[in-house]
Amino acid sequence: MIKCVYCQNQETDSESHIIPEGLGTGPTLLGAVGRSCNNDFGKVEQVIIKALAPITNFLQLTGKRGKRPALELEADFGDVKQRIKVRNPQDLKQRLFSYKTAISSDGKKKKIAFIGPIDQLEEARKSYSEKYPNTTWEDMQSSDISDVAFYLHFDFAIFYNPFCMRAVAKIAFEWWIKQRSPGVVQGNEYDAIRNFIKAGEFPNYPIVSIVQDRTIINAFGPIPFGIHTLFCSIDPHSSNLVILVGLFSLVFYKVILTKRHTALAKIEQLATVNPQTGQYYEPIIRLSLRSGPYISKIEKADCIDPLKAIQNMKPFLLNRLNNGFEAIRAQST
Ligand SMILES: [Zn+2]
Known part of the structure; x- marks a missing residue:
């Protein structure tokens, strides 16, 4: 009589992915692991799947739902650091939409990039202006855009x-x-x-x-x-x-x-x-x-x-x- 290799219950009806699904496709094990043990391991594997997203995203591996994992990038521009979530390079293009130089009331120039969905540009600018009144805005030259640096943190x-x-x-x-x-x-x-x-x-x-x-x-x-x-x-x-x-x-x-x-x-x-x-x-x-x-x-x-x-x-x-x-x-x- 075959039993679950983890808990010895007589239920082995579950298909276990030898390599966690979020780390790509691979061989599976049939008739050896019960459903409840298999479900429990999902939680253990989730931790590693999330942390290894920079690697799996780069290798274009898709998870259970056929989606590439989201990456958290840090965009560094002038005085501002922002964290953005992307799934692929196209995402990044859609989100980078406006670069402005803000001149504050004391005449200091600040380089600020707004990164986010395009329909939120005005809103973001408004809330910044409310926080720092007397800010005037200048459109930036496209050559300044190359100053944006993206960092991927891998822990x-x-x-x-x-x-x-x-x-x-x-x-x-x-x-x-x-x-x-x-x-x-x-x-x-x-x-x-x-x-x-x-x-x-x-x-x-x-x-x-x-x-x-x-x-x-x-x-x-x-x-x-x-x-x-x-x-x-x-x-x-x-x-x-x-x-x-x-x-x-x-x-x-x-x-x-x-x-x-x-x-x-x-x-x-x-x-x-x-x-x-x-x-x-x-x-x-x-x-x-x-x-x-x-x-x-x-x-x-x-x-x-x-x-x-x-x-x-x-x-x-x-x-x-x-x-x-x-x-x-x-x-x-
Ligand atoms: Zn079991």
């Missing part, structure tokens, strides 16, 4: 957010179940991973950690930014069953699915998911990990607080993110 804190780590653990767990069967995870050796995914309970070992080892990260170098990476490493000398999850191949996580796995032979399995097409692919790339540390060991670096790990990695990640965006931009033009 790396999401990568050590416990909700993110649970979502990552869920990806690893469900990929493993998809490879094998719901039956293989019914035993209590998988309780720790279940409790972590379901309730965020941390065991006394680094069940999900951020990979800092450059040998490991570089081994996945051929996989471009934007593609999700999954890697399973089984070593008969270790009882740890470890799966690596590379979210957009930007941040790599090590997930210990169980510490009581008996393996007869060494297995290394690599898979990628293209979140734009949903294509699941098992590339034949010989990973140069043999000389490096085995993934199935628990290393010192795995025990580092994820917050510290991201702080250590930030220059590297920023570089990877910028290069990744640049490569995709170059492809699309």
Whole structure:
């Protein structure tokens, strides 16, 4: 009798997206997860989907309702900073409508840009004038418009957010179940991973950690930014069953699915998911990990607080993110 792999209820009628739907399309798991567990995870995954909007928007991924996620941009112009929400570049064009120089009563010139729906221009100008009476307005030259700078804030804190780590653990767990069967995870050796995914309970070992080892990260170098990476490493000398999850191949996580796995032979399995097409692919790339540390060991670096790990990695990640965006931009033009 098949039971839900999370709560052991005998109801497994729900289709679980191994990669959260908001992070693109991909393989699904059928007949393993009950509806109520699946619904609960929606809330966990929502946190990461929202925070990763700058990436998913850039990759033109659409969520459940077929819409690109909204991005919050900061428009910096002269003395004024404004936050605006856009879904695509066309949105931005529609919203940028008027640039004015305001001259206040003391004769000082202020550069002010109104950014918003066109029908709100007059209203915005009126309310500004009420606040600062005696303001006169000058139309600006179109050349001044190029002075507007847009900033996109990307908060790396999401990568050590416990909700993110649970979502990552869920990806690893469900990929493993998809490879094998719901039956293989019914035993209590998988309780720790279940409790972590379901309730965020941390065991006394680094069940999900951020990979800092450059040998490991570089081994996945051929996989471009934007593609999700999954890697399973089984070593008969270790009882740890470890799966690596590379979210957009930007941040790599090590997930210990169980510490009581008996393996007869060494297995290394690599898979990628293209979140734009949903294509699941098992590339034949010989990973140069043999000389490096085995993934199935628990290393010192795995025990580092994820917050510290991201702080250590930030220059590297920023570089990877910028290069990744640049490569995709170059492809699309
Ligand atoms: Zn359940």
